[in-house]
Amino acid sequence: MMVSNISKAGQPASAAAGMHNRSDDSWRHRRRVWSFIAVGLLLIGIVLFSTMTGSLKVGALQLIQGLWTGSDAQVNVVRDLRLPRIIVALMAGAALAVAGVLLQAVMKNPLADSGVIGISSGAALISLIAVTVFPALYFWMPAFSFLGGALAWAMVYGFSWKSGLNPVRLILIGVAVNAIFSGLGQSFNYRGSYAVTSINQVTTSTLSMKKWVDVEVILWYGGIGLVLALLVGTWCNYLSLQEKTARNLGLHVTRARLVISVIAVILASSATAIAGVIVFIGLLIPHIARQLVGSDHRWLIPFCALSGGLLLLLADTLGRTLLAPQEIPASIIMAIIGGPFLIFLIRRSDRIHGH
Amino acid sequence: MDIRDITFSYDRKIDRLHQVNAEILPGRITTIIGPNGCGKSTLLSVMSNNASARQGQIVLDGREIGQYRPRELARKLAVVHQQNEAPHDLTVEQLVRFGRLPHRSILSGRRDEDDESVEWALQCTNLEEKRYRTLDQLSGGEQQRVWIAMALAQRTPVLFLDEPTTYLDMYYQLEIMELIERLNRDHGLTIVMVLHDINQAIRYSDHLIAMKEGRIVKSGEPEQILTAELIRSVYGVHVVVRRDEEAGLYMVPVSIRPQEQQLAR
Numbered sequence: 012m013m014v015s016n017i018s019k020a021g022q023p024a025s026a027a028a029g030m031h032n033r034s035d036d037s038w039r040h041r042r043r044v045w046s047f048i049a050v051g052l053l054l055i056g057i058v059l060f061s062t063m064t065g066s067l068k069v070g071a072l073q074l075i076q077g078l079w080t081g082s083d084a085q086v087n088v089v090r091d092l093r094l095p096r097i098i099v100a101l102m103a104g105a106a107l108a109v110a111g112v113l114l115q116a117v118m119k120n121p122l123a124d125s126g127v128i129g130i131s132s133g134a135a136l137i138s139l140i141a142v143t144v145f146p147a148l149y150f151w152m153p154a155f156s157f158l159g160g161a162l163a164w165a166m167v168y169g170f171s172w173k174s175g176l177n178p179v180r181l182i183l184i185g186v187a188v189n190a191i192f193s194g195l196g197q198s199f200n201y202r203g204s205y206a207v208t209s210i211n212q213v214t215t216s217t218l219s220m221k222k223w224v225d226v227e228v229i230l231w232y233g234g235i236g237l238v239l240a241l242l243v244g245t246w247c248n249y250l251s252l253q254e255k256t257a258r259n260l261g262l263h264v265t266r267a268r269l270v271i272s273v274i275a276v277i278l279a280s281s282a283t284a285i286a287g288v289i290v291f292i293g294l295l296i297p298h299i300a301r302q303l304v305g306s307d308h309r310w311l312i313p314f315c316a317l318s319g320g321l322l323l324l325l326a327d328t329l330g331r332t333l334l335a336p337q338e339i340p341a342s343i344i345m346a347i348i349g350g351p352f353l354i355f356l357i358r359r360s361d362r363i364h365g366h
Numbered sequence: 367m368d369i370r371d372i373t374f375s376y377d378r379k380i381d382r383l384h385q386v387n388a389e390i391l392p393g394r395i396t397t398i399i400g401p402n403g404c405g406k407s408t409l410l411s412v413m414s415n416n417a418s419a420r421q422g423q424i425v426l427d428g429r430e431i432g433q434y435r436p437r438e439l440a441r442k443l444a445v446v447h448q449q450n451e452a453p454h455d456l457t458v459e460q461l462v463r464f465g466r467l468p469h470r471s472i473l474s475g476r477r478d479e480d481d482e483s484v485e486w487a488l489q490c491t492n493l494e495e496k497r498y499r500t501l502d503q504l505s506g507g508e509q510q511r512v513w514i515a516m517a518l519a520q521r522t523p524v525l526f527l528d529e530p531t532t533y534l535d536m537y538y539q540l541e542i543m544e545l546i547e548r549l550n551r552d553h554g555l556t557i558v559m560v561l562h563d564i565n566q567a568i569r570y571s572d573h574l575i576a577m578k579e580g581r582i583v584k585s586g587e588p589e590q591i592l593t594a595e596l597i598r599s600v601y602g603v604h605v606v607v608r609r610d611e612e613a614g615l616y617m618v619p620v621s622i623r624p625q626e627q628q629l630a631r
Contacts, residue, residue, distance in 0.1 A: 035499070035500075036457060251451075255411070256445075259414060259443075259445040259517075305453075305455045
């Protein structure tokens with residue numbers, strides 16, 4: 012699908028008509044391509060920087076040699092502790108950003124974010140319970156957190172759909188759902204036992220102490236979610252029309268909404284299961300991405316995946332290098348950036364909807 | 367297309383349509399007229415399967431429309447709605463290409479047939495030169511033509527339009543009506559539309575359906591059914607109906623007072 016798009020706008024003006032407008036179109040296209048290249052380069056840069064810096068510094072050459080031979084003790088520490096953390100941050104960021112853009116397509120609301128509307132805290136609650144009751148089922152944690160995320164999503168969707176598409180209303184209901192689940196999570200955590208501190212990281216996210224088993228889990232669930240998300244871009248585009256228009260074009264609107272929502276919940280809850288609750292990525296990234304690559308989801312979804320990974324890795328890297336050896340969790344950095352941004356978005360949507 | 371005994375209600379309490387029966391003549395232009403809230407748009411949405419009737423059937427090519435899969439129906443019948451929304455940065459061509467959805471599967475790429483249909487739709491609606499414009503760069507009349515082009519790209523034998531000329535000025539109204547007429551005469555499309563402007567309805571329709579309070583009051587050729595009495599009973603407006611050599615049959619609304627008061631004045 013993407014290839015066809017490139018060939019369309021990349022060809023030198025073949026149609027005789029519309030020459031002067033064509034430059035507009037190809038300008039948009041060039042900006043899209045350059046945005047991808049820029050984010051790609053930044054991503055490579057921050058991955059390298061993040062791998063080499065921290066409490067243990069390794070040079071690029073030393074790193075490559077060490078990874079190749081496996082005999083360098085320093086590099087082995089980096090491989091065992093820092094690399095998993097980097098991959099988890101990349102995958103979780105990508106998953107949360109894409110989950111955000113999918114939820115926004117389904118709810119036709121630019122403020123939908125899995126963290127803000129409670130999907131992440133629902134996912135966190137159920138996986139917290141599951142990992143306490145069945146600690147052996149660690150690999151299946153995303154499956155449990157999916158149940159929690161789906162429950163929270165169903166509540167938000169059910170309560171806010173009837174009130175139309177009012178963005179602020181969605182946020183209010185989402186905040187309430189979020190409060191319910193995070194409250195339950197906390198009471199579960201504070202039930203008076205010191206034994207639970209080991210799983211506390213599920214609710215208050217830090218990306219430290221990630222192991223290769225975490226990488227495996229998030230690569231599987233998040234990877235499947237991301238691949239599925241790339242396939243439903245066209246459906247997301249059709250949902251941006253009016254519901255009846257999409258239906259008259261032959262789209263099975265209810266089914267499309269359901270499938271896209273399930274993918275979004277898979278992504279959000281697998282990220283939550285491994286990286287904990289991180290809010291605002293699904294809000295920030297899609298908004299910026301729309302400015303850069305436009306609202307065509309066939310471009311938007313892959314772009315959100317790249318830049319979501321970039322943002323979370325950046326936040327985590329800053330968090331562990333700014334005040335080293337102390338760490339600021341990435342989720343806290345995201346909250347500090349994201350809060351003001353949410354206010355900005357709500358003010359904008361007020362203007363659009365004329366309240 | 368047959369409309370058989372349709373009764374419809376939004377809330378299961380008040381019926382908006384009462385046992386409506388009608389036939390849509392293939393290859394003709396049928397226009398539904400009537401006052402606000404008489405159920406004409408409701409009838410159109412029941413006919414396009416956007417709302418399902420409590421009783422009765424809509425039969426298209428021998429099958430009840432509820433029996434069609436959405437894609438199948440979208441290959442038979444296209445609808446242009448009164449109000450539309452789309453992301454502002456979509457280009458005309460991209461939006462028109464949306465109309466190819468019922469002919470594509472997720473895996474198949476672009477086919478020549480798709481390109482041809484999009485070209486044809488752009489040509490019919492005279493939008494070839496604007497294909498790379500985005501929606502927010504177009505005038506109201508051009509935007510309406512884009513939505514018509516998207517429906518045309520579906521390549522259906524039947525086209526529905528819900529108040530296609532509302533919000534447009536006179537020039538754009540005529541432009542749309544002449545486009546619809548061409549689609550019917552040159553390409554054989556069966557057209558069903560809802561119009562507010564009675565004179566446009568008279569001028570461009572082969573068949574009129576006049577509705578009031580969820581019922582069909584009268585239907586037939588404009589020349590035969592359009593009288594001052596009909597308009598008074600449907601709209602409660604006193605009109606004069608005249609014939610002009612150049613303009614044909616037309617009507618002019620005079621007053622909303624009953625005719626007796628008019629005479630007494």
